Amino acid sequence: MIITLPDTTTSKVTKTLVRIRDEAGAVALGRVLTLIIATSIGEEEDVIAAANDASREHPMRIIVVSTDRADADARLDAEIRVGGDAGASEVVVLRAHGDAARDQHGLVTGLLLPDAPVVTWWPGECPSRPGETPLGDLAQRRITDAAASADPLARLERLAREYEPGDTDFAWTRLTLWRAQLAAALDQPPYEPVERVEVEGPPDSPSTVLLAAWLRRQLQVPVEVRVVGDDATAGLSRVVLHRSSGPLTLERTEPAIARLTQAGQPTHELSLPRRTLRECLAEELRRLDPDDVFGDVLRSGLEPSA
CATH class of the missing domain: 3.30.360 (Dihydrodipicolinate Reductase; domain 2)
Incomplete structure (x- = not known):
């Protein structure tokens, strides 16, 4: 089931989730975490499909925050997917246009599962310091993918310089x-x-x-x-x-x-198969504590010229 909420607010999205739970029996019981996905408008479906597949191993609530250029007219469009359209998850898609994307922390705070860990994933280009962003600050684990950056090796070097416990990258998961x-x-x-x-x-x-x-x-x-x-x-x-x-x-x-x-x-x-996006995500969701080996490799194993 997919419910669309054009030109809406976070409060209305939350009330709709409660109504769905009361009327259709879709509940958050058994959800083990909240996964926040930060992406761009128009690039949501592939990452939602990977998260839905991973949710069969890790039942969760998926919140997709997709944004477009800053000069667009301010508007929030939302979509709620439950049942067969959401795997073993509840999927909330927030498409924030223009100034509506400025307060991303406020967009998702009311939608987080209570007392459940939070993981934030940037499947494309990611910020220099994920842990200091509004969405990264909410999370115990922060997943990036250097290979998706315009300059993957520069991204890896930057991650090494600014690594914080809880950071991880699919370039490591693929190994x-x-x-x-x-x-x-x-x-x-x-x-x-x-x-x-x-x-x-x-x-x-x-x-x-x-x-x-x-x-x-x-x-x-x-x-x-x-x-x-x-x-x-x-x-x-x-x-x-x-x-x-x-x-x-x-x-x-x-x-x-x-x-x-x-x-x-x-x-x-x-x-030795090439790992899919779903396999990488499912592996990273198996642990919510910092990956100390990855951190040590980043901080002490990379050569300056890498």
Whole structure:
């Protein structure tokens, strides 16, 4: 069910939510958090679809705050989605035009679930200091995506300089399977120290830089980042761990498959799919405490030239 409220107010949206709950039985019971999504008008549907999918694992209230240019006529249009149109969630879409977008804190405060954690997600361009924004200040976790920025590596450097506990980025989330496979490979014989590392990926790939930083910090060895190809959307492609017996190589050969090779061992084909927006979001919603490893990698693992 979708209810539209053109040229409305936050108070009217709240009253409509109460009426829906009373008349149709749509309740907030069982909702474990509030997810605020900050985006632009016209770019809501893909992120709502990802959040709806993630809500089947994390039932929540989704508040989408979408804005347009500041010189537009001031107006707030709203949309409430419940039932089959909202997955396991309640979705409130607030389209704030012009001056109506100035007080984003006030737009969402009355719609937050009581006594429930708040997560704020910027799926596109994000502010320099998410925690100091009106929507970020409300949240325990703040999710950004450096890869969606016009200059992903500059965004990553800025996040490293201004990191606050609770910040996270999908460039890090996309590395979960890579880190797990590399850690599992090093847990197998021969148990030799790694002497140096090569990490390969396209230009402007923040995930490539972050994996290099993580390996540099964990292994305490030189790590070289090599630029391969020119398709920034392709992501991280290859990691080589050099040991005395020979290199251990993990290389993505197909979109969902990677090949693991090392001296004296048979070659293994491993599942290493590219992670979807829904998978990244669902993973980040599993934890509401600060990701200390991510924070340490950002603050101490990035090289100045990254």
